[in-house]
Amino acid sequence: MKKHQALLYRRPLKWLLPMFIMLGLFYAYPLFDVIRLSFTNASILEPTYTYSLRSYSKMFNDPEILGTLATTFIFVSTNIVMQIIIGMLIALLIKTGMKQGFFMTEACRTVVLIAWMIPGVLVGIIWKLILSTSNYGIANYLLELVGLSRIGFLSEPNMALLSTIMVNIWRGTAFSMIMLYAGLQKIPEHLYEAAVVDGANAFQQFFRITLPLMRHIIFINLVLITIYTFNQFDMIMSLTGGGPGRSTEVLTLTAYKQMFKFFDMGTSSAISVLLLVLNLSIAVIYYRFVLGESNVDNQ
Amino acid sequence: MKKKASKRFILFFYILLAVVILLFIGPIIWMVMLSLKTKTEIFSYPPKLFPEVWSAQNYLHIIRNSRIPTYLFNSFKITLFATLGNLLVTIPAAFAFSRFRFAFQKQLLFVILMFQMISQLIIAIPLYRYFIQLGMLNSHFGLILVYITVQVPFTTWVLKGFFDSIPIQLDEAAIIDGFNEYQTLFYILLPLAMPGIATALVFNTINAWGNFIIPFIFINDSRLFPISVGILNFADTQTEGEVTIHLMATASVLGLVPALVIIVGLQRLIVGALTAGAVKE
Numbered sequence: 001m002k003k004h005q006a007l008l009y010r011r012p013l014k015w016l017l018p019m020f021i022m023l024g025l026f027y028a029y030p031l032f033d034v035i036r037l038s039f040t041n042a043s044i045l046e047p048t049y050t051y052s053l054r055s056y057s058k059m060f061n062d063p064e065i066l067g068t069l070a071t072t073f074i075f076v077s078t079n080i081v082m083q084i085i086i087g088m089l090i091a092l093l094i095k096t097g098m099k100q101g102f103f104m105t106e107a108c109r110t111v112v113l114i115a116w117m118i119p120g121v122l123v124g125i126i127w128k129l130i131l132s133t134s135n136y137g138i139a140n141y142l143l144e145l146v147g148l149s150r151i152g153f154l155s156e157p158n159m160a161l162l163s164t165i166m167v168n169i170w171r172g173t174a175f176s177m178i179m180l181y182a183g184l185q186k187i188p189e190h191l192y193e194a195a196v197v198d199g200a201n202a203f204q205q206f207f208r209i210t211l212p213l214m215r216h217i218i219f220i221n222l223v224l225i226t227i228y229t230f231n232q233f234d235m236i237m238s239l240t241g242g243g244p245g246r247s248t249e250v251l252t253l254t255a256y257k258q259m260f261k262f263f264d265m266g267t268s269s270a271i272s273v274l275l276l277v278l279n280l281s282i283a284v285i286y287y288r289f290v291l292g293e294s295n296v297d298n299q
Numbered sequence: 300m301k302k303k304a305s306k307r308f309i310l311f312f313y314i315l316l317a318v319v320i321l322l323f324i325g326p327i328i329w330m331v332m333l334s335l336k337t338k339t340e341i342f343s344y345p346p347k348l349f350p351e352v353w354s355a356q357n358y359l360h361i362i363r364n365s366r367i368p369t370y371l372f373n374s375f376k377i378t379l380f381a382t383l384g385n386l387l388v389t390i391p392a393a394f395a396f397s398r399f400r401f402a403f404q405k406q407l408l409f410v411i412l413m414f415q416m417i418s419q420l421i422i423a424i425p426l427y428r429y430f431i432q433l434g435m436l437n438s439h440f441g442l443i444l445v446y447i448t449v450q451v452p453f454t455t456w457v458l459k460g461f462f463d464s465i466p467i468q469l470d471e472a473a474i475i476d477g478f479n480e481y482q483t484l485f486y487i488l489l490p491l492a493m494p495g496i497a498t499a500l501v502f503n504t505i506n507a508w509g510n511f512i513i514p515f516i517f518i519n520d521s522r523l524f525p526i527s528v529g530i531l532n533f534a535d536t537q538t539e540g541e542v543t544i545h546l547m548a549t550a551s552v553l554g555l556v557p558a559l560v561i562i563v564g565l566q567r568l569i570v571g572a573l574t575a576g577a578v579k580e
Contacts, residue, residue: 009480015395018388019451026422026448027414033425044428093315100304100312108316110566111323117562117569118327118555119509121527125534125551126326129333129544135344136544138329170323178573231418234511238531252420259424260516272421283416287409 031276038269045263055270064246065254065271072250075165076229082169083225084218087176092206094177095184109177116174124238127167128154157247160240164248167239168232175228176221183217184210223286230278251275327555333548334358341545357549367550369522370529371557377439377514377525378507381446385454385503386496388447393458394484398470408456415452422449423516430517437520445513450506454499457572461495462488498572501565508558526554 038056042049059065090112097105115123130139131153140150153163187210195205211218233252236242242249242257249257251271259268304312329348333341334357336350361367395401396408426445427436435441465488473483489496511527518524521532534547562569 009399012395012399012401015391015399019392019455022388022444022448022451023411023414026426026445027417030422030425030429031417033428034421037425090319093312093319096312097316102309102312102316104313104316104320108320109570110563111320113566113569114327114559114562115323117505117509118558119511119527121509121511121531122551122555125530125547126330128534129548130326130329134342134544136333136341136346138346141346170326175573178570182570182573227416231420233418233420234509234515234527237511237515238534252418255420255424256516259427265424265428268424272418272424275418276421279417279421280413283413286416287412 034269034272034276037265038273040266040269042265042269043263044259044265049266055264055266058267059270059274065267068246068249068251068254071161071246071248072230074161075168075232075248075250076226078165079168079172079229080222080225082165083172083176083229084180084222086169086173087221088180090173090177091181091184094181109181112174112177114174115171120171120232120234121238123167123171124235124240127163127170128239131163154240155244157244160244160247164236164240168229168235171235172225172228176225179217179221179224180214183214187213219289220286223282223289227279227282227286230275230282251278330548330555331552333545334552336545338543338545357545358553361546361549361553365533365546365550366521366524366529367526367533367553370524370526371553373439373523373529374508374525374527374557377443377446378504380443381450381507382500382503384443384447385450386499388451389454389458389499390484390489390496392451392455393462394488396455396459397462398467398480398488408459411452411455415456419449419510419512423512427516435517437518437523439523442514442517442525445517446507446510449510449513450503454503457499457502458492458495461492461498465491494568497565498568501561501568502572504561505558530554 039051039053040049041052041054090108094105094109096102097108129136131137133140133150133152133155135141137153139153143150152159154160191209191213192205195209200208230250231252232250233256236248236250236253240248242253252275255268255271255275258264258271332348332350335353335355337352337354337356340347340350396404423445430436430438430441433441469487469491470483473487478486509527510525511531514525514528515531518528521529524532530550533550
């Protein structure tokens with residue numbers, strides 16, 4: 001795409017003003033305020049507060065909060081690895097189907113996409129019904145059909161975390177699939193044809209041609225899904241609410257609970273700031289990698 | 300050069316495809332089936348896929364005796380105003396980013412992109428404080444303002460991308476013909492950027508429909524819930540004793556259908572927008 005050279009119009013301010021007002025009021029100022037509040041002992045219940053480092057020392061000394069930090073990292077790392085792998089497999093499947101003109105291939109893509117785009121709350125409810133230990137819990141029925149015993153998918157702490165991770169993989173994979181499929185389509189077909197002539201099998205083609213050429217897009221994909229997974233809230237809230245105990249509580253839920261269950265705005269803000277730092281550092285990596293120094297104009 | 304696939308290969312392909320389709324649509328179908336069953340059927344063992352008698356009884360019950368229709372209406376209203384309001388903010392901004400050159404332009408675009416990466420929960424906590432002080436808790440107006448804002452970064456980027464793809468020579472020709480910048484935007488750029496605006500509308504609609512964090516925090520009056528919060532509230536009040544699973548499934552299907560229609564109907568736009576930034580044309 002060609003760069004615009006001409007200076008067409010001057011004075012952009014009036015065009016940008018609505019955006020400045022909205023982002024300033026509802027993003028920039030709240031961000032400033034959450035940082036400020038994280039250095040206070042503010043509570044929802046009392047209007048006055050004093051400045052201190054109490055929230056941070058509480059955050060880093062509270063074993064339960066540190067525990068949710070560990071849960072978050074397990075949740076995020078497992079998710080991103082599995083979403084990339086499964087997303088790649090489905091993308092390859094769809095590419096094969098599209099190339100051969102196989103019937104139903106596009107329907108498959110649509111179906112995976114639906115899982116990603118339906119409201120997260122509903123994803124949680126759908127899977128809560130499926131994973132239930134009651135008679136309508138189809139997952140346990142299927143386990144019994146193949147001769148296994150019933151599992152408390154959402155009632156045993158470790159199993160609940162595993163179930164939450166699986167549901168989030170179910171939900172999130174579509175994004176990787178779409179990105180990676182787009183990347184696959186950019187690889188020139190003649191490379192594969194040449195490889196076939198040289199006697200390369202499918203695995204060699206994948207590891208020697210596909211993967212190296214897709215490094216760039218895989219990295220972008222990884223960065224974006226890392227952020228999405230860190231920010232996950234609604235699905236977990238409706239699937240487990242963070243429980244049983246705190247077994248599926250991730251940082252976003254902890255920040256929410258500190259605020260609205262314990263009314264501790266200071267600690268909630270400190271956790272938010274931690275989340276903010278995580279979000280922004282990943283976003284900076286994304287920016288440097290994707291947009292580079294001078295590519296902004298070309299987007 | 301297309302080589303003919305062998306029978307074994309085709310079989311293998313379709314087995315895999317069926318597994319993927321089943322894994323992703325199966326859970327949704329199961330919920331639809333639950334919504335069509337009676338209470339006794341749901342708890343009977345072994346569970347059956349199809350209901351014995353197909354009946355819309357649960358749907359009638361939900362529509363007549365629950366707040367779900369109100370929640371749906373609230374969601375429609377909020378989504379409509381948030382989506383349109385968002386365009387009022389982002390079209391001018393995208394126009395400025397695409398057609399003007401000004402100081403700190405790149406940095407500004409970068410900052411906007413950063414905002415998109417930040418969890419909505421982070422801004423919701425301090426906003427909750429202001430909204431209490433301003434008496435804007437439990438107001439759809441306040442909610443719509445926040446919805447508009449959280450979608451500003453993404454939409455601005457999408458629209459800027461579409462404006463950029465329109466040759467600047469068209470603007471130049473328009474200026475020669477005596478158009479001012481408003482006329483150029485309305486008569487030249489906007490008609491040509493319609494696919495971009497449609498994409499923005501789709502994403503804004505889906506995100507506003509599904510948004511949960513913002514209303515979960517800012518609305519406590521159950522008459523004002525949008526469907527996302529309303530359904531969770533419904534589920535939480537219903538699951539005690541687990542006797543009304545059929546109604547919970549029904550309510551969920553009702554919340555799902557509008558989103559589903561948009562996703563399936565407009566998936567080309569969605570796929571295009573998702574990959575536009577990451578894959579260089």
